[in-house]
Amino acid sequence: xxxxxxxxxxxxxxxxxxxxxxxxxxxxxxxxxxxxxxxxxxxxxxxxxxxxxxxxxxxxxxxxxxxxxxxxxxxxxxxxxxxxxxxxxxxxxxxxxxxxxxxxxxxxxxxxxxxxxxxxxxxxxxxxxxxxxxxxxxxxxxxxxxxxx
Amino acid sequence: xxxxxxxxxxxxxxxxxxxxxxxxxxxxxxxxxxxxxxxxxxxxxxxxxxxxxxxxxxxxxxxxxxxxxxxxxxxxxxxxxxxxxxxxxxxxxxxxxxxxxxxxxxxxxxxxxxxxxxxxxxxxxxxxxxxxxxxxxxxxxxxxxxxxx
Numbered sequence: 001x002x003x004x005x006x007x008x009x010x011x012x013x014x015x016x017x018x019x020x021x022x023x024x025x026x027x028x029x030x031x032x033x034x035x036x037x038x039x040x041x042x043x044x045x046x047x048x049x050x051x052x053x054x055x056x057x058x059x060x061x062x063x064x065x066x067x068x069x070x071x072x073x074x075x076x077x078x079x080x081x082x083x084x085x086x087x088x089x090x091x092x093x094x095x096x097x098x099x100x101x102x103x104x105x106x107x108x109x110x111x112x113x114x115x116x117x118x119x120x121x122x123x124x125x126x127x128x129x130x131x132x133x134x135x136x137x138x139x140x141x142x143x144x145x146x147x148x149x
Numbered sequence: 150x151x152x153x154x155x156x157x158x159x160x161x162x163x164x165x166x167x168x169x170x171x172x173x174x175x176x177x178x179x180x181x182x183x184x185x186x187x188x189x190x191x192x193x194x195x196x197x198x199x200x201x202x203x204x205x206x207x208x209x210x211x212x213x214x215x216x217x218x219x220x221x222x223x224x225x226x227x228x229x230x231x232x233x234x235x236x237x238x239x240x241x242x243x244x245x246x247x248x249x250x251x252x253x254x255x256x257x258x259x260x261x262x263x264x265x266x267x268x269x270x271x272x273x274x275x276x277x278x279x280x281x282x283x284x285x286x287x288x289x290x291x292x293x294x295x296x297x298x
Contacts, residue, residue, distance in 0.1 A: 093243070
């Protein structure tokens with residue numbers, strides 16, 4: 001791989017202190033239903049790995065469809081995770097933009113060859129993700145999403 | 150207005166120190182052409198206003214189409230501006246998500262009624278924008294875009 005296999009932003013990730021409160025505010029401002037607050041990285045699919053070590057850190061999430069892009073609100077629960085690190089070091093704010101990939105391992109290796117290291121990876125019932133720290137090169141964290149189907 | 154008139158994210162804004170360098174990195178990682186670096190708020194359409202006062206602050210920008218969403222890279226030039234403030238206080242990172250509105254003044258008033266203040270507004274050859282600080286409520290700055298046509 002010598003470039004990512006998608007240029008389409010599919011998700012924007014936002015770290016918040018209180019996902020219930022933030023989700024209510026989004027619903028009110030945009031006039032859309034407040035979604036259910038759901039556990040993130042809280043099941044047998046998670047296998048969260050942070051900086052090369054297993055982590056039991058979790059999150060509470062809310063997902064909004066804002067046109068073609070999904071907005072993911074994440075309240076960190078426990079530590080260590082890229083979500084908890086972001087909240088602790090930068091405060092609330094936009095954490096990542098996400099892209100689908102058909103080849104997660106190859107994409108991670110390609111990015112590592114550019115000095116962009118995977119700081120966290122894991123899975124959910126349906127796929128796997130990698131959070132890649134591109135702060136120095138691209139000014140933000142990118143998230144790579146691989147869907148099983 | 151009792152809710153925003155669009156729920157579609159049309160742009161993601163990213164603040165960078167060096168837009169030439171960042172634009173080159175995006176082009177390389179995504180395998181897409183590097184766009185021209187263009188002046189932002191640097192013409193007679195700008196009329197930039199920051200916290201209620203005229204400002205001569207500008208920016209240098211690069212625009213990428215990442216699927217249905219435009220990625221705007223902004224290197225702040227001069228001060229004061231929301232771009233310069235963000236870089237100074239938070240460093241490089243994702244600054245805003247943007248939504249189109251047909252009624253910019255009404256949208257600003259609606260958001261102000263929710264405690265979300267316009268920190269900067271201005272225009273370009275084709276429209277007007279407002280940067281609304283929703284950090285406390287929505288965890289980020291929203292940008293409202295009104296296109297003349």
